[in-house]
Amino acid sequence: MKKRALISVSDKRNIVEFAEGLVALHYEIVSTGGTLSVLQDAGIPAIAIDAVTGFPEILDGRVKTLHPSVHGGLLAKRSYPSHQKQMEENHIDPIDIVVVNLYPFKQTLEKEGVLKDEIIENIDIGGPTMLRSAAKNFTDVLVVVDPGDYESVLDVLKPNKADYDYRQQLAAKVFRHTANYDALIANYFASETGEKFPETYTVTYEKVQSLRYGENPHQEAAFYKNPLQNGMSLATAKQLHGKELSYNNIQDANAALEILAEYTDPAAVAVKHMNPCGIGVSASIADAFQVAFEADPVSIFGGIVALNREVDSQTAEQLSEIFLEIVIAPSFSEKALEILTQKKNIRLLTLEMTTKDEASYKLTTVDGGVLIQSRDNGSVTAEDLAVATKRAPSEQELQDLLFAWKAVKHVKSNAILLAKNNQTIGVGAGQMNRVGAAKIAIDQAGKKATGSVMASDAFFPMPDTVEEAVKAGVTAIIQPGGSKRDQDSIDVCDKHGIAMVFTGMRHFKH
Structure with a gap:
């Protein structure tokens, strides 16, 4: 036949x-x-x-x-x-x-x-x-x-x-x-x-690469991408130099990009274990990185840095002075590449940073199922803020409050963040109680805390966090509001001349 x-x-x-x-x-x-x-x-x-x-x-x-x-x-x-x-x-x-x-x-x-x-x-x-x-x-x-x-x-x-x-x-x-x-x-x-959550939810991903291991060496892992990915995404990045990315590299790099997307001025973000350890915004990308580095020069060691402008030779010189796992930017100048590729293991990635996919969903697996939610694209402007205290924030405080609010959104809850002059100076992440997160952020900021602003990802259930802010010299606070005991926190602020504004929006990040 x-x-x-x-x-x-x-x-x-x-x-x-x-x-x-x-x-x-x-x-x-x-x-x-x-x-x-x-x-x-x-x-x-x-x-x-x-x-x-x-x-x-x-x-x-x-x-x-x-x-x-x-x-x-x-x-x-x-x-x-x-x-x-x-x-x-x-x-x-x-x-x-x-x-x-x-x-x-x-x-x-x-x-x-x-x-x-x-x-x-x-x-x-x-x-x-x-x-x-x-x-x-x-x-x-x-x-x-x-x-x-x-x-x-x-x-x-x-x-x-x-x-x-x-x-x-x-x-x-x-x-x-x-x-x-x-x-x-x-x-x-x-x-x-227009069906956001239909009776069945089918997703598909295409394999980018196998990974050497997962979160730990005894775990297996691979990296997949959304086949119709739009906007700024690590899945579309081009690697110019360095060894292949690990599971944890990808997680941290993604966190860095999500934070970086909040800022339009020259910005630099340093991430460690999916939390920002330094964020800086300035007139030039070299200055922005220096600000981010000085925010926490200890934690940045072995971290990931994302920048939203081309890396020039000045910035490359600064980056080369410390051990970093990854540097992500829209591009690198020829001289910057010459400087950074002298470091054998550093990974250099480029990707388009002009667009952000606002419509995508976040999937989190649980045993036997998956949680699906729209991404936290919520943001506020100065006009959205409600002044809760007798004193309103000054123009400089207001600028720092908005900067801090964008940053704290990306810190694991419970989250408290201190900032001053477009720089994070203290980050308290992932604590079981809010005052504990505040103490960590204040301790990290040290003397810099005087004259800084504080951001909280959710409301204060009691005034103890504000009392810690008073002792540290914080002058203004931004938080969602909505606690049954908001007035207790307001009274402490009024007693000590601290300005506090409510956003009406929280940013839990589990």
Whole structure:
């Protein structure tokens, strides 16, 4: 009995060479539409699908392979006599190999100015159906969805060693591929219909790289990206220098980028264990980094630095003086690269920083499930603040309060942060009580605390945190407000001439 391969691909990379290999192995090639033209133009003796189905392609190609002659040839079990008999009775020939990749739905979505009709027309129907039929019957049909597998497929076909395990691996790849494809379509329609939390939530990610290990050496890990990622994201970064990123590097770098996105003036963010250890904003990126460094010159050691301007030679000299795991920036000058690449292990990454994806969701796994929420894109301006005390903040205090509020948003709760002159000077992160976080931030700030401002990610349940601020010399406080005992904190502020403003918005970060 003749061997038959059905080929229908949108991605035509290496398809001619692969088809030539199949012909050399005595396979008859059946093909469709544009693929058929490419193969015939290359001199490959391919026959049209309608020669198999006895039915023409119709509806502008929407229907061409949805036919019993195709799916009977794919789904028939070779070891079932009843299947063989029915195939003979209906003049259906078996199909031994299916080579299919799908209409470019993802690439169509990404096109600028694409019309909805074009998006809809790039939802493949026949392709996924053939793939699923072939993959379901993988013991009898070899199914190929990835051009990267062409060489290995030919290698196993030559000695006829396409065993059960190999066939099943290819089938598994098919079902992952179609699941990914359908997830993109489902999410597109959910977006079009405005359904934020539908009855089922399907996500898909594409592998970027395997990682040496996870959070700890005994844990396994890999890095995946959203296939339709928009805006500033580590998944789109380009690594210029240094060894590959680790699991913890990626976590910390992502935290640094989320903080950096809050600032439009030249800014530098230093992160350690997903908390900022220094944030600085200034007139130049070199000055901004110096401010961030001086915020906590101890904790920055072995940390990650993100900057929102090109790294020039002056900044590079400063960066090179300390041990850093990663430096992320929109670009590096030629001289800056020359300076920093002298350090063998430092990782240098660039990425586009002009856009931020405001619409994405944050997923957090729990045992047996996942929590989904919109990202904390909340922000306040000076006009949003309510002055709770007799004294309103001065212009300088107001500037520092807004700076501190942007920063404390990204500190693990309970969080207290002290700032002065566009610089973080004390960070109290992840404590079980708020006054404990305040004591850590104040202790870190030391003498700098005098004349500083304090930010709290949530309200004060009692006035003890404000009392610590008074002792430290803090002159203004920003917090959400909303506690039943707000007045107690207000009274302490009024007694000591401290200005306090309410945002009406909290920033818990668990």
